[in-house]
Amino acid sequence: MFKKIFSGVANFIVPPICLCCGKPMIDKEIYICRQCFLKLEKISPSFDIIKYQFHENSFISHAISLFLFKEDNPVQVMVHGLKYRQMRNIGKFFGRMIGFEISKRIRDNFDYIVPVPLHISKKRERTYNQSEFISKGISETLNIKVMDKCLKRVKFTQTQTKLNREQRQENVRGAFSINQKFADNIPGKNIIIVDDVVTTGATILECARILKEESAGKIMVCSIALAE
Ligand SMILES: [Zn+2]
Incomplete structure (x- = not known):
C-alpha cells in the first residue's frame, strides 16, 4: 500500500x-x-526476410524481425535509447515481444540464444551489448539459455554504407570467432542469433557461417527491426 x-x-x-x-x-x-x-511499422509474418534480407542464404532456417527501421520512426528512437542512452531494458521489452512471436510461429525447438557481439573497444565505450538484453527478453519468454560469450568479435569493421553486397560480406569475413570454451556446445544444436537492427545481413550471415562451420543445427535470426 x-x-x-x-x-x-x-x-x-x-x-x-x-x-x-x-x-x-x-x-x-x-x-x-x-x-x-x-x-511502429510491423513486419508482416508473410514477408520473406530470408529471401529479401539474406538473399535466400541456406544457413538461415527462420528469421523474425518485428518492425521496419525508418528514420524518425519511434522504433529508431527506442533503438537509440537502447544503444546509446543506457536504456538496457528496452532490449528486454522487445526481446519478450520476439519471444512471443517465436512461440506463435516457429515449431522447431531451439537450444541456445547467441547475441551478435560488439567489438571489445565498443563494448568498453558503451559498457554493455544491447543484443544481450534483447536475448535476455527472449530467454525469459521461451526459457532458452543465452550463450553470450559464444562468439567473439575479433576484427573491428568499418562502416558498410558505401559497399555493395559482395564487398560487405568480404568486409565482415573473419570479424568473428568462436570462443573455444563453448565450441562443444554447438554441434547439432539449433541456435537463435540476435541483433538489434539487421541492415545488410552481412554481419548475421558471417555469424551464421562460423556457427555452421562448428556443425550447428538450424539457425534462426531475430532482430527488433529490419532496415530497408
Ligand atoms: Zn508518444
Whole structure:
C-alpha cells in the first residue's frame, strides 16, 4: 500500500513521459505512448526476410524481425535509447515481444540464444551489448539459455554504407570467432542469433557461417527491426 502511494506520489512529481513525443504517459504505457506505439511499422509474418534480407542464404532456417527501421520512426528512437542512452531494458521489452512471436510461429525447438557481439573497444565505450538484453527478453519468454560469450568479435569493421553486397560480406569475413570454451556446445544444436537492427545481413550471415562451420543445427535470426 505504502509502495503504491509512494509510486503515485513519484509519478505526480515526475510523470513518466513518452520517449518519442514527450507527452506524459498513462497507466500501462511503457517507454512510448500508445499513439507512438501505433506508429511502429510491423513486419508482416508473410514477408520473406530470408529471401529479401539474406538473399535466400541456406544457413538461415527462420528469421523474425518485428518492425521496419525508418528514420524518425519511434522504433529508431527506442533503438537509440537502447544503444546509446543506457536504456538496457528496452532490449528486454522487445526481446519478450520476439519471444512471443517465436512461440506463435516457429515449431522447431531451439537450444541456445547467441547475441551478435560488439567489438571489445565498443563494448568498453558503451559498457554493455544491447543484443544481450534483447536475448535476455527472449530467454525469459521461451526459457532458452543465452550463450553470450559464444562468439567473439575479433576484427573491428568499418562502416558498410558505401559497399555493395559482395564487398560487405568480404568486409565482415573473419570479424568473428568462436570462443573455444563453448565450441562443444554447438554441434547439432539449433541456435537463435540476435541483433538489434539487421541492415545488410552481412554481419548475421558471417555469424551464421562460423556457427555452421562448428556443425550447428538450424539457425534462426531475430532482430527488433529490419532496415530497408
Ligand atoms: Zn508518444
